[in-house]
Amino acid sequence: MNYNNERTPGESSTEMIEILLFSLGGQEIFGLNVFKIRExxxxxxxxxxxxxQGAMNGVISLRGQVLPVVSLGDAIGMSTGEPNSKMIISEFASRSVAFAVTDVDKIIxxxxxxxxxxxxxxxEEGSVFGVVMLxxxxxxxxxxxxxxxxRVLPEKDATPVTTGFELNKAGPVFFVDDSIVARRKISEVLDTMGLKHSHAVNGVEAEQKLLAIASSANQNSEELEERVSxxxxxEEMPIMDGCTLTRKLKGDPRFKNIPIIMYSSLTSEENARRGIEAGVNIYVKKFDSTSLSNAIGQLLAHA
Structure with a gap:
């Protein structure tokens, strides 16, 4: 079972997510974003x-590629003891991993x-980022x-933060991510670059906080760029995804001159195109500190 993770040109799908349903044994239903599944x-x-040790089961050779095999039930503490019969080959952030699961069902x-x-x-570092009701x-x-x-396959960040940009006049940076792991890494990048920052944990909260910042700046006769540079x-968040949030911000005249960077573990050209069409200035790969810091420096050094 192979998955074509490219959208049809012109298809309106920026607010949709396709989910592969699968089982780890028992009655619970789990899902993975189809965009992150190769087969x-x-x-x-x-x-x-x-x-x-732990949830790491070993490795397999698949079409000449050696992949780590992770028992997903063991990894998230939901193993029922039933034998795994399927492998979900996942690709994200330039990584390929085989997740062993009990069975797969369908795509919604x-x-x-x-x-x-x-x-x-x-x-705090939960294994579930969202819940959907059927x-x-x-x-x-x-x-x-x-x-x-x-947690299971930790790897050292081999992409150092790029410094040396003239960012003394840059205002605070605002970022939004539902993952505690990602928020920690983004904070490390911004701290290393000497930038103040604040954040939200989903798109709705981000919109509310940013609109409040814009209103406060207006009431105090301040430039918004002084509050949010x-x-x-x-890209992927519950309640409101990154593309939707970007379109909302770009539709507000107060944010016309505020640049937006989108980062994602979905690295296909189609995903990047969707982000750019939504209004982002630069689209970068998630968990790549060099790419993120270069993008930040590029936009703020000339602000």
């Missing part, structure tokens, strides 16, 4: 490797506005595979 296949022979397509934030029942009332938990990989938006 689904039968669970093949897994080779054990020295030092593997829902508006991003139907994706609700999860309850704070798990650890027509029969069943709930689908959307797995945050970036956070899962951060740049906005960073994640």
């Amino acid at each position: 689904v296949t039968e669970l093949s022979q897994v080779t054990q490797i020295p030092g593997q 397509r829902v508006p991003w506005s139907d994706v609700k934030p999860p309850q704070k029942y798990d650890s 027509e029969d009332g069943s709930l689908v938990s959307l797995v945050d595979i970036e956070s899962v990989c951060h 740049l906005v960073l938006v994640d």
